[in-house]
Amino acid sequence: MPSNVPMRGLRMTDELYLKLKAIAKIENRSYNQEAVYILQRFVAEYEEMHGVIDVNTDDLYQ
Template identity: 45%
Template structure:
């Protein structure tokens, strides 16, 4: 199954990992999908306060 998602390594403190795992299990998501959800929520909150992030020229 092909995906357009970029892979990268993420190192977490054990306590943070276990808390995210708890949330993922509660929401019936994989840990990766829970992290993606958390990041999407953070970005949406940031953009709500500061305006849309301009990705032009970003890579």
């Protein structure tokens, strides 16, 4: 089933990519789902320490 979430590019080393794929397999997630999960956790932890980051998604489409 296609997703309504926009595709974003990300550059990384081959080693990091393969390690992330391995972690995703262990966690029964797709590579993309694992990357999103890790990034969501990082942002949540950052906001806990530094406060909520206010963003306006409308800025993406101007």
